[in-house]
Amino acid sequence: MIPYESVYFYLGALFRPKRILEIGTNVGRSLIMTVLGANPTNVELVVSVDNESYLPNSQSIARQSLIDFGFKGELLFLVGDSKDPEIRSVLHQYTFDFIHIDGDHTTEGCLRDLELCWPLLTNDGYIIVHDSGDDMRVKDAVNSFIDEFDCAHITLSDKILRHGGIILQRNGVT
Numbered sequence: 173m174i175p176y177e178s179v180y181f182y183l184g185a186l187f188r189p190k191r192i193l194e195i196g197t198n199v200g201r202s203l204i205m206t207v208l209g210a211n212p213t214n215v216e217l218v219v220s221v222d223n224e225s226y227l228p229n230s231q232s233i234a235r236q237s238l239i240d241f242g243f244k245g246e247l248l249f250l251v252g253d254s255k256d257p258e259i260r261s262v263l264h265q266y267t268f269d270f271i272h273i274d275g276d277h278t279t280e281g282c283l284r285d286l287e288l289c290w291p292l293l294t295n296d297g298y299i300i301v302h303d304s305g306d307d308m309r310v311k312d313a314v315n316s317f318i319d320e321f322d323c324a325h326i327t328l329s330d331k332i333l334r335h336g337g338i339i340l341q342r343n344g345v346t
């Protein structure tokens with residue numbers, strides 16, 4: 173089994189994002205690997221949202237690790253629920269070319285994160301949703317979102333990314 177973090181390194185190296193958002197960062201494993209793959213000196217902005225329901229202080233840990241790994245761009249670490257209107261209004265001040273959704277795994281929560289993130293995505297950007305392989309709630313959210321927005325998508329099986337995932341991109345619908 174490929175360590176799941178290394179897949180994010182690969183995605184960072186492949187897509188070369190400059191403006192990254194992660195919802196559900198925890199201590200930053202996927203986020204740090206994405207930034208390292210993209211090359212920290214080429215990334216301009218990292219925004220992270222986590223309500224720290226898994227681990228108190230995890231946002232500070234992730235933030236410090238990014239700095240320790242050489243990231244020198246703009247950092248914004250928001251502690252709170254991605255459904256919180258204040259967090260949402262802050263996010264609406266930005267656009268991103270790489271968005272990783274790995275926070276609330278309920279169908280409604282994941283769908284709301286997708287609906288939040290879609291308008292924040294640049295035309296050539298990518299949304300990655302983790303756990304859409306074996307978590308039926310996430311899978312249902314992603315499938316209904318794809319049906320509604322006609323997104324181009326590539327499924328990452330759980331042989332490639334542990335618990336599976338999906339990459340979404342615009343397909344004419346903005």
Ligand SMILES: C[S@@+](CC[C@H](N)C(=O)[O-])C[C@H]1O[C@@H](n2cnc3c(N)ncnc32)[C@H](O)[C@@H]1O
Nearest residue numbers: 196198201202222223224225226253254275276
């Ligand atoms: C599966 S973990 C993320 C793992 C992380 N991406 C990594 O690679 O280490 C899910 C994270 O989402 C956060 N979370 C859960 N529900 C959330 C919500 N509604 N809003 C923001 N963060 C949430 C949890 O605190 C937890 O840190």
